Amino acid sequence: MVRIIRGLAHKYFSDDEAVILFLLLILGTLGIIWLGHMLAPVIAAIIIAFILQGLVTRLTHSGVPEGASIILVFLLFIGILVGFILGMMPLLWVQLTSLASEAPRMFGILQTYLELLPQEYPNLISIQSIDSVYTQVTGEVANFTQWLVSFSLSSIPDIVALLIYLVLLPILVFFFLKDRRKLIGALAATLPQQRPMMQRIWHEVNLQCANYVRGKAVEILIVGGATFICFRVMGLPYAALLSLLVGLSVVIPYIGAAVVTVPVAIIGLFAFGWTSHYIWLMVIYGIIQALDGNVLVPLLFSEVNNLHPVVIIIAVLFFGGIWGLWGVFFAIPLATMLKAVFSAWPVRQDAELPRVEQG
Secondary structure, three states: OHHHHHHHHHHHOOOHHHHHHHHHHHHHHHHHHHHOOOOHHHHHHHHHHHHHHHHHHHHHHOOOOHHHHHHHHHHHHHHHHHHHHHHHHHHHHHHHHHHHHHHHHHHHHHHHHHHHHHHHOOOOOOHHHHHHHHHHHHHHHHHHHHHHHOOOHHHHHHHHHHHHHHHHHHHHHHHHHHOHHHHHHHHHHOOOOOOHHHHHHHHHHHHHHHHHHHHHHHHHHHHHHHHHHHHHHHOOOOHHHHHHHHHHHOOOOOHHHHHHHHHHHHHHHHHHOOOHHHHHHHHHHHHHHHHHHHHHHHHHOOOOOOOOHHHHHHHHHHHHHHHOHHHHHOHHHHHHHHHHHHHHOOOOOOOOOOOOOOO
């Protein structure tokens, strides 16, 4: 056992840089786990600046001065943020509260459908199981409705914290864009001067994560926007809320699309019934998902190492268990980063330790 451990250490940690980098990864992970909630605006600003840096680089390569590129991209970000807060947020809140008030009526109709199942399939479904499922679902819906109704003075501290985050976030994004080289240089000054392995790993991680994060941002906008237009044209209720869910679902491949299909199918069924209009709705929704998976994803992520579906599921379960909902959303970027680190990690070929001669 000791020889196996020594062989692994000789293979993967024979370089001093590898040991330092491994310790930095451990410390960074522990810091995010313990301080992630307090540093949430900083982490969000780093991710947003990471996304916007691609636009700054393209404008700079097109001949626009770097300072002007940063200002133009930052103003674009501010415009999108203000438009989302003033335009989309009130609409989403209205549709969310409307859906919560309509939920009891929907579940009442659903109960009438469910009560017919034991009569048609008595050997498969019992009345007791239907009642148990219905009681649990209605209880959760009632709790959610009560939370929406009770959104009052008790939520003022959360609103104040949110307003502070909305002020801090643009400021942090601007300085991360403006002083990117200074910040990276200050961080690099704490590392060894001769660090070819770290630079190679940084280049690989930067390439993979940059392509992934920026590609996902474009994919969310395209899929969410196309879904919103189709849902509005077809007259589906809660189109903004559902299209937001569909857009965010692309962050979690396979799992997100399967989960978000359920509310789309249920709300469409309650809105249109089992008619040709409902069938066309689901067909168009299926076409959007098919185009996303077979056309859009290959175009946006041609330079990214694709993860195996098993790795995606394990990453979602692992990071979701550590950080909850945020871990679920950032599971794939974190897994992509780890894969890039492992791909660029130096591996010594003569991993087998020499035998010690006994004199």
